Amino acid sequence: MIRDLTDEEARRALVLKWGMTEPGVIPAWVAEMDYAPADVVTDALLEAVRSGRTSYPAYEFGGELGRAYADWAARQFGHTVDPGHVLPVVDVTAGMRFALDVLCEDAPVVMPVPAYSPQLEVAEVTGRKRVDLVVDADADRAGIDLGALAGALADGARTLILTQPHNPWGRVFTRGELEGIRDVVVHHGARVISDEIHAPLVLPGAEHISYLALDGTAEHAVALVAASKAFNTAGLKCAQILTGDDATRDRLLDAPLARNDSWSTLGVVAAIAAYNHGDPWLAALVERLDQQRTLLAQLLATHLPLARMRPLEATYLAWLDLRAYGHDDPASICLSRGRVRLAAGHDYHPGSTGHVRVNIATSPARLTDIVHRMAKSLTA
Template sequence: MTTTDARRPIVDLTDEQARRALPLKWGVPGDVLPAWVAEMDYAVDPVVMEAVQQALADGVTGYPQERDPGLAEAYAGWSARHFGWAPEPEAVRPVVDVTAGVRLAIDVLSGPGGVVFPTPGYNAQFGLATVTGREEVRLDVAASADRAEVDLDRLDRLFADGAQTLILTQPHNPWGRVFTRAELEGIRDVVVRHGARVVSDEIHAPLVLPGAEHVSYLSIDGTHDHAVAVVAASKAFNTAGLRCAQLVVPDPAARARLDAEPMSRNDSWSPLGAVAARAAYDLGDPWLASLVERLDQQRALLGELLAAHLAEARMRPLEATYLAWLDASAYGHDDAAAVALERGRVQVSPGESYAPGTTGHVRLNIATSPDRLTQIVERLAKAWR
């Protein structure tokens, strides 16, 4: 399969369609606007949907392939087009989702020492270290920092004290940061100095917005012997429920260790998820280009709305993802998300779930229609002011 040049438009779901398509995000009372979980209020790319529908018509409901060369080649081609770097297809392994892939990599490849987890951090990955029998070591980034960065001196001390693995989420959720090549090289230098490992969660890589550029950690010289990346088409193409991500393992010895593990180590992914991922990687570029353009417009609209209605709210620059990290503490509410729901009938994600102990912060999903985003911010202003 090859890509096509014609753009495919982004189609906004109606409220009724969204309630059917997104039962978690939209499983809220009818008067509540959902702006929380990381799903988009957009119809799936028709090319991806057609591929899945054809697979269902063909009866593809059995077990997936243990190796999927077509999926591996599709990801490698997609990575080469978008990032100018690609792994060898034999380095790509399917997994059920990104969080499971991170857990598998730590479980099998990491030493017994602690796992460094920068916070604020993706809330579903809190406790991953504990699940694998390791200590979770948090590397806190100050809430007051205008540009969230990994403190290399602090990271160095944590490794010196016995930690052995870093979970690197990049682009970052919920910061919205895209790490530069220089930043990644600095992280590599610290990791190599201590003989540590990196598990790089790059699920948001397709969603880098204009003005920034994604650099895969694995594209940095001197990383292949100590790092893996976990990637997926599911976040960018709104297909998380189809359950298929990919683990990129460039080191042959690490691949051999993973391949030697019992089947029970790796939750089974879905063959329909693999079909969707292949279609997205091979044929999804025109739709993805339209999506990034829409999200860029939403980012600009959010800035205008905050200036007009919530001038005291602070937002770090949103360089990637459709998830804005808002500091609303100036309005005096410790649990700003609870106030938003109670007074404004808007559901946003509480900041405390990404940075325990944080007050006044929320994560806001902007992947919706301009009209809904306008209503969301207006309601937040009514609730918080």
């Protein structure tokens, strides 16, 4: 069910990832997949366009989208979601900004880093200070330092941005880890915004648990979700913000429309189709990504044996430590010497060196070429 796009198809379809990359360079940077969209999504969009559904979307919690997501969450994660607690937002980062503006105290925001680069500025955009919770670059398995989190909250921070599954670490936090985070947050009277956009892309061997699925989180947390990352529909602009109680829902619903007014009717159509009918396609995708994860490990062991790849438990984004090859900015070296475009590690952790993020959601042949080009560049 997973069809690899040809280079020509990818340049037409992926206008940022491929279209903004010079011909002859393999793009492995932006988090989009080199796969054709699921037929169930494409068919739903074609029918909607033919029916003229290009109007404003409905402004409501719940509705058909809420019911579709609630059914999906129950099937995929065993998570019971009230459909009436599901509100569309334009995308996950905009939803994060919305939640900060409406729900959170005017106080510093804790951001574990490395972090998804566009979200590094979200605290500043809302007039708040960002407090970095730096993950040990030498740790075998990245995690949240609860002592450091407690210290940041004791010093006045009042919001934790939690990305789980994590981009770019590729981590899936365990129930015990999430409960530890919850206990620290509750003790300090803080709030959590949990970015769970990669939840559908948990790979075999791990299990996604929504932060809102934990006891004692409803009053202090929201979760941000979307079908866009798993179904390659980011350009359609429709994520969802989940609340755990009526009071939080009502604060968001009562916010001025200008804070949250830009999601797309076609994005809603695509999300509903993905949630209602996309399970078989998603299962095939996860199987493919599991194969790509295995292939990457084999390629690195053969061609870049000094590279460190922490366990890739979710997403299609591998976080590689290439410091052993002696380059502060290996992404730049790979682009100039090997004609492969990677995401530079310092974009996710300003000031850091020697790391890259590699998108493996492509064909086995392209992934093999990517690693060959990296090896040639870094060992020359």
